[in-house]
Amino acid sequence: MKTHAPAASSSSSSPSATRTAELDCLVVGAGPAGLTAATYLARFHRRAVVVDAGRSRARWIPTSHNCPGFPFGVAGPALLEKLRAQAVGYGAEIVSGRIARLERDGDAFIACADDGTRWTARYVILATGIVDQMPSMPGLEDAIARNVVRMCAVCDAYEASDDRIAVYAPADVAIRHAVFLRTFSRNVVAVRSEAGEPSDACARLAQEARVSVLPVARSLEHDGRCCVFRLEDDSVHRFDTVYPVLGCNAQSELATALGAQVDENGELHVDGHQQTSVDGLFAIGDIVSALNQISVAVGHAAIAATSVHNRLPPNFREDPEAQPPSAAELPSPGGA
Ligand SMILES: Cc1cc2nc3c(=O)[nH]c(=O)nc-3n(C[C@H](O)[C@H](O)[C@H](O)COP(=O)(O)OP(=O)(O)OC[C@H]3O[C@@H](n4cnc5c(N)ncnc54)[C@H](O)[C@@H]3O)c2cc1C
Structure with missing residues (x-):
């Protein structure tokens, strides 16, 4: 097994090396x-490493127009690049890899990557x-x-x-999302992704919002300008925009293996400090x-990184010539 600890300088690297020092935070x-958490931790002068498998949802974003501070929009990959440059610029270390296991080790955590690299950290975000x-x-x-x-x-x-919009999902889910989308267009329909009738409540919602519920789709294609559904009754329908709402897999296994509580979607419950x-x-x-929004994610990051910093032992700036205080002289850590 390899053990990895932070390099003294900024970097973006593949896991390799051999130091055993405990990180403040992984x-x-x-x-x-x-990436935002990494920037905050680096600016608190904390020893943090980021391990990343390289599959951010943000990489799919053609242009985001609701990301604060970008009045003309920003593409997901460009935003990730800026956030990464900011974190690395303050000394954060970002390593490519996938954490496969997270375990407790007394007050600390041990994280193991797919390739066997191990990190020990007092806190994990x-x-x-x-x-x-x-x-x-x-x-x-x-x-x-x-x-x-x-x-x-x-x-x-x-x-x-004002586009012609379809929501593609199981009946009730499709109706609820289609009703939300009625704020944006008169022309919104629900296309079923699987057999099944809507519940009475959702059927009523659809009627009130004037959302039609179409049969199950057999295929979905696009020609660059429109999406085309072929339905099980052989009808063909074209839309300017399709929103698929087929569910998602929350990547919470590392936490649930340690007993963390999740909601019905597998997403983690957190307190006011994240x-x-x-x-x-x-x-x-x-x-x-x-x-699930970028602005929410960066807000969470600021709160969590600040909580971690406040719970760690103090890292006071000292005169390099002075003797460090003994452990008995140090105050106990303050709450976040
Ligand atoms: C098409 C599309 C358009 C969107 N448009 C917008 C928009 O306009 N505005 C907006 O606010 N939001 C938008 N979003 C949502 C936005 O992308 C997400 O809210 C945001 O990316 C969440 O950030 P995150 O850091 O929580 O997760 P992610 O960005 O998904 O990053 C998670 C990272 O963790 C890594 N990872 C997972 N498991 C492990 C592991 N075990 N070990 C190591 N690394 C791991 C993944 O590989 C990934 O790199 C859009 C999403 C999509 C798909």
């Missing part, structure tokens, strides 16, 4: 949440996100890049205002049971 995941269930469709990535398939109505329904129900284990961003 951050798992380098999407907007994890999980920023592992979710993975969307995508529809089966030729050229899906291209469809998202061209905004004919969109993944998040809160993010970008404004840009689809701490999970496991002491010392924090969670931020989409993996938390909350609104």
